[in-house]
Amino acid sequence: MKHLNKIFAAMLLAVGLNANAQDSDNPWAISFGANAVDTRFSAAQKFEDQFSNFFNAKDNWNILPSVSYLNVSRYIGSGFSFGVTGSVNRIDKFVNKVPGTYTTFETTNPGDLMYYAVDGVIKYSFMDLINSKVIDPFAHVGGGYTFFGDASYGTVNGGLGLTLWFTETVGLTLQSTYKHSFDENLRRPNGDVPTHIQHFAGLTFKFGGKDTDGDGIYDKDDACPDQAGLKQFQGCPDTDGDGIPDKDDACPEVAGLAAFQGCPDTDGDGIPDKDDACPNEAGTKAMNGCPDRDGDGVADNVDKCPDVKGPKENGGCPWPDRDGDGVFDKDDRCPDVKGTVANHGCPEITEEQVNKLNAYAKTILFNSGKSTFKPETMPVLEAINAILKEYPTSRFSIEGHTDSDGSNALNQTLSENRAAAVKNYLIENGIESSRLRSTGFGETKPIDTNKTAKGKANNRRVEVKLIKD
Structure with missing residues (x-):
């Protein structure tokens, strides 16, 4: 216990060094002192007998002659605080009701029966209600866990207390807490946790207040807690001395006028320098204080x-049109090639060019029954690719067709694969995939008879069609 006292003494010194002057600025509190445990309270059967020996310390109270409890709490607001209390005691007076009676009690010595408790406490202070700075009555509720020797159980707690404040941060606290246990049973030492009352008496210290800038005004009431200032400005400085505190001064380092929140107006255009994009040139409010020589609605600066x-969108300059097709570069999908307005500045493919594409497409040769190209057809594919590149916004459908030789299913697959082969070649050679799609029709759309070799050759074809938006 001697070591425990030393620890509490050190904590007291630390709290004393950190305590501040105003209760509202000191949300933390620490209390410590002695506690007494009375097990007689719940042994009586009649309600009036519960209080008959409430203050009978000689016969019923268990007191450890040492610092035996510690409470740490934090102010929440509106008179409420929350804390945790730890306490220790030695039970040498254990009160039991004599079996078969209602008012007869016996006090026994249970031996070396140690008592430990940890409790959560919600406290409400009536200090503001009675408008006092010295007398601080309070009520509290909570719950905790208690050890009576080898027995342990939870309790539901409630009680009253009083703190007498010697200074704004140091006070004497007296408190009684009723701890209701649901482990009454036979009230056996080391076997049950009886309902009991615990009394506390100790010192309370408030702390935790801050005055960061050291100007004598606590942060809670300091409008500028990080800057030393003047009391008349709620702790804020007035760096430029214009009578406007820095917190309200839009130009705290340059003396100015109250009409402009402490800022000057160098060019006299009625716009304070802080909002004036051209503080040395008189301008208009619409142009943020700048002139607009060409009158295009874009300030000169x-x-x-x-x-x-x-236009404003181009920084006050006319839009360029590099290819001179009447479509501004910003809207021209082909800014370096003349096109039409209808096609967003890109050239439109003519029907003649489409026919040319199909003339090439009909000469694409595949290996028999396959979707691979014959070597002699590569120049044809290159010519198709070159035409498509001339019209970068036009989209095309590549369609594959077969003759009637073979099954319908095989012909359908072959036509799809051949159309896809042409599409893939064009993509691999620089045509965007979004511009192309491929499909196959098998033998369903012949353009000639399938009864002659010539007719079948005509039906085995690829067609290129323009996709119109």
């Missing part, structure tokens, strides 16, 4: 062409 009208 951001106008890349201040003497030539142009």
